[in-house]
Amino acid sequence: MRPTPRPELFPAHTPAAPQIFTIVLSHGPLTRAEIARRACLSPAAVTKAVRPLIEAGYLVEDVDEESRTALGRPANPLRVDGGRALFIGLKVTGDEIIAVLSDLCCRIRVARHVPLGDREPKAVLAEMTGLVHELLTEAEGFGVQVRGVGVAVSGDVDRAAGMVRYSPFLEWREIPLAELVAMTTGLPVTVDNDVRALTVAEQWFGAGVGLSDFALVTVGAGIGCGLVVGGRVVSGAHGVAGEIGHLSLDPAGPQCHCGNRGCVEAIAADSAIVRDVRTATGTPVADAAEALELAHRGDPGAREVYARAGEAIGRAIGSVVNLLGPERVIISGEGLAAYDLFAEQIRDAFAASAFGTAGRCDVRTRPLPFEEWARGAAATAIQSFIRSDTHKE
Amino acid sequence: MRPTPRPELFPAHTPAAPQIFTIVLSHGPLTRAEIARRACLSPAAVTKAVRPLIEAGYLVEDVDEESRTALGRPANPLRVDGGRALFIGLKVTGDEIIAVLSDLCCRIRVARHVPLGDREPKAVLAEMTGLVHELLTEAEGFGVQVRGVGVAVSGDVDRAAGMVRYSPFLEWREIPLAELVAMTTGLPVTVDNDVRALTVAEQWFGAGVGLSDFALVTVGAGIGCGLVVGGRVVSGAHGVAGEIGHLSLDPAGPQCHCGNRGCVEAIAADSAIVRDVRTATGTPVADAAEALELAHRGDPGAREVYARAGEAIGRAIGSVVNLLGPERVIISGEGLAAYDLFAEQIRDAFAASAFGTAGRCDVRTRPLPFEEWARGAAATAIQSFIRSDTHKE
Structure with missing residues (x-):
């Protein structure tokens, strides 16, 4: 090399x-x-x-x-001085890569999206490398050096090892992503779970600033959760933490892809909603957008599906709050597009399940578009730069 | 004064x-x-x-x-040098007070039990004061000073304020217990929730030594949980944390005293087991001991009730592990007497609900008799002494 x-x-x-x-x-x-x-x-x-x-x-x-x-x-x-250094954040979803060039204060200077055709690690790596080089060219225009790259991927990610252990949406297993991206870009690289990366951004620059204990719940293709306890993002002894989507809420509930029954994700994730809207309405909706449209047009069967999803999310938030007693729960994710359809159920189910003073927890929504997830990846790169613990080439 | x-x-x-x-x-x-x-x-x-x-x-x-x-x-x-200082730990249950004299290494030197007739704060305070004075006399025999008193009470306890906010078993609300005990004994006093106190003892002297993330689940009259995350005992922003007993596992489950349905405590606590054994067997068992005896004699209805309780406990442990990814879960409490009746169900339900690598968590049992709970109270007194943050007269 x-x-x-x-x-x-x-x-x-x-x-x-x-x-x-x-x-x-x-x-x-x-x-x-x-x-x-x-x-x-x-x-x-x-x-x-x-x-x-x-x-x-x-x-x-x-x-x-x-x-x-x-x-x-x-x-x-x-x-x-935000302009003193620049960072690149990449969020990889099953469909696209979102890339941002951020300053040291995590303000987005430039954003790019590319659709993802092939999910093979090699193809995704080539796209990521291309985006990084585009943004490095943009950075030259600012006359400031890029100090690190952050990559956010959903699933089981071992940040310390720079490994994607398992990402269901990408169908990746044991990919040494930090090392690969460091090799193709020559920059220090941090790889983290996408919800944890977004949680870092919320903790340092968002609705978690000043709070020692909060949870970020993301609703959409999956149901995720980032936890900050005692001022630190929880990462779990074996890499798994914040798996609110696999809290089991109903032994008679629908089968989940994890093998269990009645998980929050099996009730309230996009695919579960699409499945249940098809069954309830007989309309062969193709995706979450069509299911949402049907519900927004007032179809009672579709609305009932969203109501049930809201109840599951509210009960799951109740579980988090009963166990950890956070000061705040921030609900976000692309699923917030349906918020008018399940806000009341989330609120009611949370209030019913919160135990005693735990119910005082401030539960609020905060729209964070996908660019914000890439910004979360940049936040992890800033964090690694400050702590000097990134993976270098 | x-x-x-x-x-x-x-x-x-x-x-x-x-x-x-x-x-x-x-x-x-x-x-x-x-x-x-x-x-x-x-x-x-x-x-x-x-x-x-x-x-x-x-x-x-x-x-x-x-x-x-x-x-x-x-x-x-x-x-x-364990003998350098002595501490007194008191655990107050609905039926009795257990008191221990412990050394600085939390080794029990003397233990005392007194039954509790009257649960009024004034009567309980008098009993506690009597026990403290008895143990102070014992301490004189060792020629070592007692440096602090720890009191462990179930329910919502605000350690920083020294207040018992609400204790269902004692039916206490807003009792400034630390101040009261400090006044009658002249010693620095720490008051904490009983499960958290036991968790401190496990963290410093028990099965949690060396672990930065573990959970202690107690089974018996209530279902409690102490959580250590990032090396710190979680206490919750509003005083509530570790309420594993009020995780809601089944929307069609039995009514809980908290107002919700299908809580772990409504399925697996002593009172729930007694209720369900009566219904399942038609035998009017008087208490948990009689229900246990019936199951141990092989009554299939009673055994089925314990199996369901074990399944609920296992699923609840799965929720804790999916959210926090601890290295170890320690199951304890007086309910362990029934462990042979539900161990398999706990293990199976935990394995089914744990997500991915979270299932690697080491789930083990550890009998901790009530004296150990009083020892937990002594551990909080030791902790306060070291940090110099106890309530003084």
């Missing part, structure tokens, strides 16, 4: 630097005193940790003339 | 000291180098943190002449 120049590393000279930088990234601008309070560190430790970050241009100090006058001594807030 | 002498505090002069002490408590004896590796700290930081702990007698250094000879310089392992 051709040697490539060693990529610039994040200047984390003290163990506290990644933590401090993340705090400013999510909550900034903040003064050093505010950072110290949030990080439970001494102001001296913060001053020491931020100096190299300022020198390298990752943090900038806003000189605030007013605070200088009022306090005699400046308490200048620090913020992240 | 009469002023009491200020209790001796744990000598945690650096923020790392409680963490280091806990590592030695759970994993010791350990050398300073081993502690540094486990704590992700520099050997210098460990040396600095342990010095005051050795000087105050909480840690002792075993002089190992062999390692001195072999390495030229001693790598003496450090261990906790």
Whole structure:
């Protein structure tokens, strides 16, 4: 392999630097005193940790003339310079690849979609590589280096090993995706489960900012869940976690592809809804869009199917809340297009199943289009860059 | 209030000291180098943190002449001196109070039981105070001071506030128990939910040692669950967490006292089993012991009730594992007396509902008699002492 120049590393000279930088990234601008309070560190430790970050241009100090006058001594807030580095995020679905070029603050600068014909790893890798090179060309226009690539794939993904263990939609098993993408792009690569990647983006830049315990539930082709407990994204001892789609809610319920009965996914995922709408209405709807259209036109059988799906989702959220007591549950995913058809059932079933004060949990929806999933992949690349734990070529 | 002498505090002069002490408590004896590796700290930081702990007698250094000879310089392992401090743990059930005097390593030195006649807070407080004074007299015999009291109560308990928010078995609401016990005993008091307290004991001294993610499921009068995620006991944003008993498994299942249908507790708790054994057999069994006896004598109706209970418990464990992917699930509680009647169903239902690699989770049983629950309460007192966050008079 051709040697490539060693990529610039994040200047984390003290163990506290990644933590401090993340705090400013999510909550900034903040003064050093505010950072110290949030990080439970001494102001001296913060001053020491931020100096190299300022020198390298990752943090900038806003000189605030007013605070200088009022306090005699400046308490200048620090913020992240989003333009200091760029990242590429890729979300691979069964049908397409969505790619974004994001800055260090996870703001999308450029987005691209390509349809996926062939799901073989080799073909998908070629498409991914092409997209990365397109975005690298775009990045040149900004005059800023791309520091890493994040790839989000549904299924059982081992981030530490950079392996896709099993992805049902892609029919992939044991693909060393991080290594492959690093080889074809020469960039550090992070591969993660797509829902966990989206959860990282929500935790750092979205509806999870400032919360130590929250859940992100995604509804659509699958029913997924990202969990943040004690400020950390749960990944499971054996790679499986957040499998809300396979909570078993009804021993008499429909058969699930996992082999079990009455799973949430067997009741409320797109394919289950299409199946049940066909049965209930006799109309041979081709896909989730047609099923939704039928329900939106007022067909009572189709509406009943969505109502049942909402009840299953609400009960599943109740299970998550009874076990973990999060502050907030964020419902998202492409299935939100049907939200008017099952919102009430989700709310009612959640309220009925939540135990005691767990019912105080703030359950809310948040539309996150597929570009946001690619942004989630970029967020994992930013996270790896800050922690310097990506897979390098 | 009469002023009491200020209790001796744990000598945690650096923020790392409680963490280091806990590592030695759970994993010791350990050398300073081993502690540094486990704590992700520099050997210098460990040396600095342990010095005051050795000087105050909480840690002792075993002089190992062999390692001195072999390495030229001693790598003496450090261990906790269990006899350096004593703690009292109280577990309050609906029927009795169990009290233990434990040492700093959570070894039980003395145990006491008293039956509970009156469940009014005032009467229970008087019994608790009497037990504490008895154990304080015992402690004098050891010539060691008691440093704190832990109280474990089932239900919704707010440890930080020292409040029992709601305990169904005791029919208590909003009782400031930590403050009350601190007033009558003059000791620092920690009040926690009983399953969480037992989970702390398992994490530090039991089957959870060395695991960052595990669950403790307790079966008996209620079905409870303590969760450790990322090395921390989950307590929930609103005080509710681990409510495995109120996972809703069957929309056509029996009515639960929580208002919902088909909860695990409505199928597998003692009262549900008694109800269902009566219905299935026509025998008016008085309590769980009689129901168990009937099943152990081979009554097919009674055996079927236990089989259904086992299936519900297994499916509930499957839900926990699918969401959190723990390394281990420990099943315990007084309901283990029926384990031969439902072990197979628990195992089968868990295996059927676990998704993918989550099924690799190690599910095991561990008998923990009620004294162990009181020991759990003592463990919370030890934890509070080390972290210096107990409620003082």
